[in-house]
Amino acid sequence: MLSSASNNKCMVKVASSEGVSIYCPEGGKFSFFNSPYPAHGACAAIDVYPSRDFGSVAPSPVSGEVKEIRRVACPEKNSFKSSNYDYVILLQSLENPKRWIKILHLEPVVGVGDIINVGDDLGILLRSGFFDYWTDPHIHIEIRDPLDPIRARGGFKIKRSIFNSPNQADNIEELRGIIVESKMEYALMVLDKELKYGVPVKVDEEIGFIDGGIPHYGFFGIHIFSETPHKSLVKFCDINIGVIEHVYPNMCVARCLNQVFKVKNLPVKLSFYLYLSKPLIKIIPGEIGKLKLERFEEASIIISG
Numbered sequence: 001m002l003s004s005a006s007n008n009k010c011m012v013k014v015a016s017s018e019g020v021s022i023y024c025p026e027g028g029k030f031s032f033f034n035s036p037y038p039a040h041g042a043c044a045a046i047d048v049y050p051s052r053d054f055g056s057v058a059p060s061p062v063s064g065e066v067k068e069i070r071r072v073a074c075p076e077k078n079s080f081k082s083s084n085y086d087y088v089i090l091l092q093s094l095e096n097p098k099r100w101i102k103i104l105h106l107e108p109v110v111g112v113g114d115i116i117n118v119g120d121d122l123g124i125l126l127r128s129g130f131f132d133y134w135t136d137p138h139i140h141i142e143i144r145d146p147l148d149p150i151r152a153r154g155g156f157k158i159k160r161s162i163f164n165s166p167n168q169a170d171n172i173e174e175l176r177g178i179i180v181e182s183k184m185e186y187a188l189m190v191l192d193k194e195l196k197y198g199v200p201v202k203v204d205e206e207i208g209f210i211d212g213g214i215p216h217y218g219f220f221g222i223h224i225f226s227e228t229p230h231k232s233l234v235k236f237c238d239i240n241i242g243v244i245e246h247v248y249p250n251m252c253v254a255r256c257l258n259q260v261f262k263v264k265n266l267p268v269k270l271s272f273y274l275y276l277s278k279p280l281i282k283i284i285p286g287e288i289g290k291l292k293l294e295r296f297e298e299a300s301i302i303i304s305g
Contacts, residue, residue, distance in 0.1 A: 011059065011119050012276055015046050017143040017158040019096035023061045023118050025050045029273040032160070032251065033212035033221030037152065039142055041219055043248045044155035049138040049273065052125060057109060060122035061139055062101050064091030066114045070150075074129025079288060080185070086128045090149050091116065099156070100149045104128075104140035134186045134271065134284045159249050160223060163197050163209070163274070171202045174237055175301035179293045180280065186271075187293040188280045189301075198223065198274050199281060202235040203244065203252070209279075210234075210272045214241065215256045216284075222252050223274065239303045262302045266291055270301070 011023035014030050024030045028050045032043060039045035048061045068090040076084055089103040094115070106123025110116060125137035142155035177191040191199070198209025203222055212220030220242060222234060227247075234242040234254045242254030261268050263283055268291060271282035283301070285291035293299060 011061070012162070014048075014160065014162045014274075014276075015158050016161050017156045018099045020062065020093045020099055020101060020143050021095060021118075021161075022046060022048070022141055022158070024048045024276065025059060026276055027051045029275045031211055031273045032158065033219070033253065034217075034271055034273060035140075035213075036217050039152060039155050041246075041253060042153070042155075043157050043221075043246075043251060043253070044153075045140060045142045046158050047138045047140050049136050050125075052137060054125050054127045054137050056125055056137070057121045058106055058123060058125050058137070058139055059119045060116045061118065061141055062091065062103075063094040063117045064101050064115075065094065066090070066108075066110050066112050066116065067092050067100065067146075068149075069108055069112060077129055077131075077133075080133045081127070082129045082131060083126045084129055086126060086130060087123070088150060089123065090144075092146070093143075098146075100144045100146045102140075102142040102144050102149055102155070105130075105137075106139060133288055134269075134282065157248060160251060160274075163223065164225065164250075171200055171207060171235070172237060175281070175303070177281070177299065179295055179297045179299055182293045182295050182297075184289045186285070187283045187291070187299075189283055189299055190278065190280055195279055196275075196277070198279050199272050201241075202238075204229070204232045208252075209274060210236070211274060213269060213271045215259060215261070216269045218256050219245075219253055220256065220272070222254060224250060224252055237303060241303065258305065260304050262304065263291060263293070263299055268301070 015022040070088040108123040181188040208222040208224040232244040246253040269284040
């Protein structure tokens with residue numbers, strides 16, 4: 001096993017499936033639904049963002065024995081520089097040896113037969129050709145049957161194991177805040193309202209945290225804290241933005257309604273994640289460099305039909 005400066009004391013358990021625990025670094029974020037790929041819409045994948053740059057070594061979010069490593073080809077991107085290959089790393093869980101763990105978007109620094117513990121160095125973060133221009137460095141994780149470890153579909157459902165009740169009781173009334181980071185690909189905004197873990201939305205008068213990319217993926221997730229019926233409306237700043245179509249334990253998936261999100265009168269895309277601290281909203285221009293936002297600038301997001 002490779003030595004590591006990482007330490008599982010800096011890792012927080014955020015999800016589990018089939019007796020397999022999944023961890024996120026304390027300073028990172030994670031998402032179940034911020035991706036167009038099928039496993040995310042089926043609540044069978046989680047992305048862990050360790051708050052490290054592309055090319056940095058990422059800590060393992062799981063414990064297991066490396067069983068197989070495959071290098072796979074990626075699409076080539078014209079709008080940004082990306083890797084034309086990716087890796088599938090397959091580990092046998094140390095917690096439940098009957099389950100394998102599928103990991104993507106890392107160039108491994110481990111080999112077949114290595115025993116990896118949570119927090120150990122696992123691989124170098126790739127800017128994969130599967131990404132969009134706004135995608136941050138992350139680790140894609142699925143829990144699989146060892147007889148079916150590779151397919152895009154077929155993973156076991158993953159359940160959130162943190163934030164069992166909302167941290168705030170009130171819904172937000174407007175999307176206004178301060179830009180804390182700005183680059184050509186996107187800007188990050190912190191809302192004026194004091195929040196923790198996630199950005200709240202209303203589902204049948206209950207509060208949940210939104211998780212996903214809207215409206216570009218056509219669906220998004222909500223982390224809920226009570227039972228939510230199908231066909232419930234999701235309200236964001238008291239505007240209907242989606243309707244619930246799938247319900248899972250402590251989560252649900254909504255179809256986007258035809259709302260437009262604008263900043264400075266320009267249409268934008270929005271990305272939402274779950275944080276272990278104060279949440280941010282990612283504001284994505286329709287094209288790289290199209291939206292000019294300065295750091296420390298005050299900005300507002302307008303929702304319209």
